[in-house]
Amino acid sequence: MTISPDFSPAATAVTAVLGAYLLLGEPLLGRRMYASLARRRAIEPGALVRYFRVVLALWWALAALAAAALLLSPGMAAADLGIALPDKPAVVAVGVLFCAVIAVTSGRALRDLDRQGKHVPGRAAIEAMLPGTPRERALAVAFGVSDGICAEFVYRGLLIAFGVGVLGLHLYAAAALSVLVYAVAGYYQGRxxxxVFAVFGALLSGLYLATGSLLLPxxxxVILSVRDLTTLTPPTPSAPPTASAASAAPLTAK
Structure with missing residues (x-):
């Protein structure tokens, strides 16, 4: 895989600001938002819905900035950000099918452990985000899909291109830098x-470099994020607001 991204001055500025936010702002904001959700989830029935809506808005705002960087650079092709057909479509198709089978199989195993009251690896890190109502479940699916699309476009597509085109790094060094930035995003789940985010990010970056496309990553x-958020039961049953209440990413979902 080779890319030759030519960032315009405006696109360079947009991406630099976005990168600074991802490295310094996103980890702290994500940790603060998740901690707030964990505190409010049991006493505010609408807390998870509001959380998903805010995070969805943030994800697509970041993706829009990444798209703006591409549109502001006449000399940069979409393929430089991974928006292209894979080099070997058949291999990618098999890979997607394999991932789906693994997700279904592992999802059943995790659900069985959960129903038996046994320890589920990684559950505690995302417990507050587990949906309990149809509305929450629909938003959880939207969250998982958006997480997969936007995170890959921003962390893999844009940041790797920025490392190569602006910082002058070798493709693999730029990929390693993007993995580091992505790993920091997992700060909301603790050490x-x-x-977990570092390992998952390295895997996704490797798939991107191997196929020349963001399709497989x-x-x-998406498959793993949706699995993580829809397989396990929530910590407490969700219920409509009462009179008193009315007055008051290993798992990888991010």
């Missing part, structure tokens, strides 16, 4: 989250 990310 273990940093490690996006598919894998």
């Amino acid at each position: 273990q989250g940093l490690l 996006v598919a894998l990310h």
Whole structure:
């Protein structure tokens, strides 16, 4: 895989600001938002719905900035950001099918552990985000899909291109830098989250570099994010507001 991204001055500025936010702002904001959700989830029935809506808005705002960087650079092709057909479509198709089978199989195993009251690896890190009502479940699916699409476009597509085209890094060094930035996003899950996001980010970056397209990384990310958020039961049953209440990413979902 080779890319030759030619960032315009405006696109360079947009991406630099976005990168600074991802490295310094996103980890702290994500940790604060998740901690707030964990505190409010049991006493505010609408807390998870509001959380999903805010995070969905943030994800698509970041993706819009990444798209703006591409549109502001006449000399840069969409393929430089991974928006292209894979080099070997048949291999990618098999990979997507394999990921789906693994997700279904592992999802059943996790659900069985959960129903038996046994320890589920990684559950505690995303417990507050587990949906309990049809509305929450629909938003959780939208969250998982958006997480996969937007995260790959921003962290893999844009940041790797920025590393090559602006910082002058070798493709693999730029990929390693993007993995580091992505790993920091797992800070909301604690130290273990940093490690999980680093490993998952390295896997996704490897798939991107091997196929020359974001298609397989996006598919894998979406499948696993949706699995993580829809397989396990929520910590407490969700219920309509009462009179008193009315007055008051290993799992990889991010």
